[in-house]
Amino acid sequence: MALWSSIRFSLRILRKHWKLTSIAVFSMALALAAATAGFSVFNALLLRPPAVLAPDRLLSVYSSAPTEEFAGFCYDDYTFYRDHNAVFSDLMAFPYSISMVPILYNRRSKAGLINAVSDTYFSVLGVQPLLGRVFARGDDDKPSALAVLSYSYWNWLGADPDIVGKTVSANNVPLTVIGVMPKGFVGTIFSDQPDVWNPLSTDASANHQGMAWRTDRTVRPLRMVGRLRPGVTHEQALANLQTLAQQLASGFPKTNKDRIARVAETRMLPEDSISSARIISAIIFAIAGLVLFAACSNVANLLLALASTRRHEILVRAALGATRKQLIRETLVDSTLIAGAGGVLGFFLAFLALRQLLQFKPFIPGLGAIPITIDFRPDMTVMMATAALVFLVGLATGVVPGLYSSTPNLAGALSGEIAVGGTRKGRLRNSLVTVQVAVCTLVFIGVGLCFQSLNNLRHVNLGFSTQNIAILTADLQPAAPSEDQGRKLQARLRETASQTYGVESVSLAGDLPVSQNEGSVEHIHVADSSASGGAAASVAFVMVDENYFSTLGIPLLAGRVFTPADAPKSPELVIINHFMSEKYWPGQDPVGKTVQIENGHRIATVVGVAADGKYVDIDEPPRPFIYFDLNQHYQPAVYVLTRTKTAPRPWLTPLSEALQKVAPGVFFMTLTMDDWLDFSLFVPRVTLFCIVAFGTLAFVLATVGLYGAVFYSVSERKKELGIRAALGASPRHLWNMIFRQTSVVTATGVSLGILGGVIASALVRSLLYGIHPIEWTVFAIVALAMGLVTALTAFSAARPWLHTNPMESVRHV
Numbered sequence: 014m015a016l017w018s019s020i021r022f023s024l025r026i027l028r029k030h031w032k033l034t035s036i037a038v039f040s041m042a043l044a045l046a047a048a049t050a051g052f053s054v055f056n057a058l059l060l061r062p063p064a065v066l067a068p069d070r071l072l073s074v075y076s077s078a079p080t081e082e083f084a085g086f087c088y089d090d091y092t093f094y095r096d097h098n099a100v101f102s103d104l105m106a107f108p109y110s111i112s113m114v115p116i117l118y119n120r121r122s123k124a125g126l127i128n129a130v131s132d133t134y135f136s137v138l139g140v141q142p143l144l145g146r147v148f149a150r151g152d153d154d155k156p157s158a159l160a161v162l163s164y165s166y167w168n169w170l171g172a173d174p175d176i177v178g179k180t181v182s183a184n185n186v187p188l189t190v191i192g193v194m195p196k197g198f199v200g201t202i203f204s205d206q207p208d209v210w211n212p213l214s215t216d217a218s219a220n221h222q223g224m225a226w227r228t229d230r231t232v233r234p235l236r237m238v239g240r241l242r243p244g245v246t247h248e249q250a251l252a253n254l255q256t257l258a259q260q261l262a263s264g265f266p267k268t269n270k271d272r273i274a275r276v277a278e279t280r281m282l283p284e285d286s287i288s289s290a291r292i293i294s295a296i297i298f299a300i301a302g303l304v305l306f307a308a309c310s311n312v313a314n315l316l317l318a319l320a321s322t323r324r325h326e327i328l329v330r331a332a333l334g335a336t337r338k339q340l341i342r343e344t345l346v347d348s349t350l351i352a353g354a355g356g357v358l359g360f361f362l363a364f365l366a367l368r369q370l371l372q373f374k375p376f377i378p379g380l381g382a383i384p385i386t387i388d389f390r391p392d393m394t395v396m397m398a399t400a401a402l403v404f405l406v407g408l409a410t411g412v413v414p415g416l417y418s419s420t421p422n423l424a425g426a427l428s429g430e431i432a433v434g435g436t437r438k439g440r441l442r443n444s445l446v447t448v449q450v451a452v453c454t455l456v457f458i459g460v461g462l463c464f465q466s467l468n469n470l471r472h473v474n475l476g477f478s479t480q481n482i483a484i485l486t487a488d489l490q491p492a493a494p495s496e497d498q499g500r501k502l503q504a505r506l507r508e509t510a511s512q513t514y515g516v517e518s519v520s521l522a523g524d525l526p527v528s529q530n531e532g533s534v535e536h537i538h539v540a541d542s543s544a545s546g547g548a549a550a551s552v553a554f555v556m557v558d559e560n561y562f563s564t565l566g567i568p569l570l571a572g573r574v575f576t577p578a579d580a581p582k583s584p585e586l587v588i589i590n591h592f593m594s595e596k597y598w599p600g601q602d603p604v605g606k607t608v609q610i611e612n613g614h615r616i617a618t619v620v621g622v623a624a625d626g627k628y629v630d631i632d633e634p635p636r637p638f639i640y641f642d643l644n645q646h647y648q649p650a651v652y653v654l655t656r657t658k659t660a661p662r663p664w665l666t667p668l669s670e671a672l673q674k675v676a677p678g679v680f681f682m683t684l685t686m687d688d689w690l691d692f693s694l695f696v697p698r699v700t701l702f703c704i705v706a707f708g709t710l711a712f713v714l715a716t717v718g719l720y721g722a723v724f725y726s727v728s729e730r731k732k733e734l735g736i737r738a739a740l741g742a743s744p745r746h747l748w749n750m751i752f753r754q755t756s757v758v759t760a761t762g763v764s765l766g767i768l769g770g771v772i773a774s775a776l777v778r779s780l781l782y783g784i785h786p787i788e789w790t791v792f793a794i795v796a797l798a799m800g801l802v803t804a805l806t807a808f809s810a811a812r813p814w815l816h817t818n819p820m821e822s823v824r825h826v
Contacts, residue, residue: 016346023346030319033721034351037315040717041355041406042362043710044301044308048402049363051294051301052395057387058290060394063201063281066139067240071279072101072250074237076258078272083285085109085233088213090261090269091131094237097257100250101239105130105137106213108234109283111205114184114488115680118170124682125166125208127183128200132212135161137240138201145177145192152212159212160188164196166208183209185491185678199386201238203281206386230268238279251276281387296777300456300707305402307452307711309410310445311718312351316344316414317442318721341415348411349404356403364391413441446719447762453708453715454766454799455773460708461791462774462784463701469783470694476626477526478566482686483661484525485510485653485668492678496647503651505675507558510655513671515664518656520564523556523648527627527693535639536611539597552593553628554639556646562623564656572604572621575642586642588621593637608639617641631693632782661685697782716806723755723810751811752804759803763796770795 027034062068095104107130116125135147199206254274493499559575665683
């Protein structure tokens with residue numbers, strides 16, 4: 014009953030001071046919304062399992078070797094584990110990658126996502142189809158042209174209830190639809206929902222790769238997931254799988270020596286991304302914690318102001334025998350009610366924001382807008398975590414005001430201390446405002462560092478020209494099944510594109526610069542170089558034609574480019590970059606030197622040296638790089654790079670239409686080089702957006718906190734200010750006095766924030782690009798901005814009290 018009475022009394026007090034209560038609830042709601050969003054991201058990335066039957070019984074399996082911590086399995090290894098393990102009721106496999114191909118059904122086409130999976134995929138997950146059936150054991154043993162559709166793609170097609178038995182075409186390969194998955198099933202590829210699932214046996218033909226990959230033990234694209242038998246523990250499963258790994262190592266020492274099996278709980282994220290997800294979550298939690306800390310300081314400051322307005326009531330309650338415990342409990346009830354209201358409102362705001370995030374469709378160059386399938390919306394786990402946080406925050410924000418208000422100074426009240434503001438309370442209030450300013454400064458420094466890093470990435474020397482480059486990408490296999498036909502078609506495409514009005518130069522390449530593809534590497538030996546040390550070196554590469562360097566404006570430093578005379582059966586030729594030249598032949602002319610390539614035990618001769626550039630990532634350090642002659646290494650999937658006279662976007666449609674006439678069975682995707690580079694900056698931009706959002710919250714909280722502190726501080730000193738005005742002090746003199754006192758608080762907070770910024774920049778410097786240990790420009794701009802903002806806020810809060818009638822101020826204490 015006593016607690017319920019305290020709650021009713023606190024509600025009356027908070028309703029009476031509704032302006033102060035509204036500010037406190039608003040501040041807490043913003044901070045708790047950020048915290049709830051952080052919990053939701055952490056839950057979606059690291060805690061939430063796939064939406065399948067009994068996900069706790071699923072176990073992910075990956076391989077590890079001394080040279081690579083996380084790796085998959087080849088197809089033969091998968092079948093061996095599937096058929097010989099004693100711990101799984103069944104085992105399935107799928108490559109942790111997804112293909113974007115043209116999908117055609119009943120004259121309706123779209124660029125869709127297809128995911129190849131083993132025939133045990135759906136049975137292991139325990140998901141039943143909405144229509145038809147799923148794959149059955151044995152569909153992997155033969156080229157089964159089957160397809161299971163996602164609910165969203167089936168709905169896009171018109172939700173035909175009789176679609177089972179009909180045919181869809183994926184990359185010009187006909188597939189018979191056997192089933193449709195239920196709504197809500199998004200598969201097991203993080204953030205990407207396939208439109209079509211097809212058997213592994215079909216993937217080879219759908220991607221025009223042939224069946225060689227199934228017998229190549231050096232290629233390990235498959236991720237495995239098994240469903241544990243009843244009563245089997247993770248430890249028992251690991252022991253059994255490691256025994257099987259030893260048997261494979263004995264049977265295939267060349268490919269499986271020192272390769273062991275490892276297990277992990279099944280999550281949507283792949284195992285090698287868990288550490289990155291933890292870092293991202295930790296950063297989000299750190300920033301959200303700072304914002305929440307600022308909000309707690311704000312609310313504590315406002316509760317101090319509330320205690321000031323209730324000083325006579327508290328004195329009377331103490332005089333009537335109220336104990337210190339009872340007075341502290343009243344304040345804690347106030348803070349808990351504010352935190353509870355802020356928590357409810359914050360949870361609602363976070364839910365709306367995260368639901369809106371599900372509508373966000375990032376633009377993928379050449380593919381268009383792709384929906385996000387990660388469900389970040391808060392669930393019961395997030396709700397419980399938020400409730401616990403609300404309780405802790407309610408207690409934390411009420412401690413300082415409770416301790417202050419529970420020790421009323423009757424002598425000080427009679428002598429007028431409260432009327433002039435109270436020294437002890439002023440120190441508490443100033444300390445809390447200092448914390449808010451420091452947190453806001455620190456978060457703004459984070460915004461500045463991210464912006465500086467993004468700006469550095471935008472102005473990095475890429476090593477090639479990005480102006481007026483139009484790109485078309487296509488797989489020519491459907492229109493030209495044989496290599497000879499493909500070479501002729503590539504020549505016609507090059508000729509057609511070059512004859513299109515507005516095109517200055519045309520080139521064909523196997524990949525784009527800044528490809529973000531770490532898999533395109535060759536293992537080489539350089540016999541006549543001391544740098545190699547006799548061991549094979551991994552060097553990234555790309556296949557290009559003779560016009561590649563002129564089209565992209567890559568300077569040639571020595572030797573020559575490829576020519577049409579470099580026939581497929583001629584001695585193999587390569588062009589290297591300057592870094593590779595200096596690494597293996599420092600101070601020498603590398604033209605005419607040879608490199609041995611492990612793949613095929615080939616010998617290639619260097620004919621040219623090109624300038625260095627960026628090949629995989631914009632922020633990568635200098636690295637060796639090799640250009641192979643596309644004429645000597647035919648591949649059907651190519652990028653058509655064209656340099657146009659003006660901005661490239663208007664030329665995409667004419668180019669696509671012209672090439673479509675030459676290759677009518679080929680699906681061309683179009684983009685510009687600017688689109689491609691913008692996509693490579695997607696993650697830095699999202700990071701900057703998130704930190705700006707948190708920075709805005711911190712700024713609002715700091716501004717509200719400073720405004721409230723100055724407003725209530727000056728209002729309590731109205732008698733003092735009235736006496737000063739009566740003695741001749743002008744509003745300007747009064748403002749100078751208040752500004753000097755406010756400046757001390759601001760300067761202290763900004764200084765602490767900059768000190769925290771120096772420490773933070775040292776910790777996150779490796780995650781940013783081109784950031785110095787101390788970014789003086791960023792620190793100076795943030796310090797000046799915070800000084801200006803706090804000055805304007807303080808002036809706005811103090812202004813109503815600087816022009817009041819001195820007699821009115823002196824008359825009312």
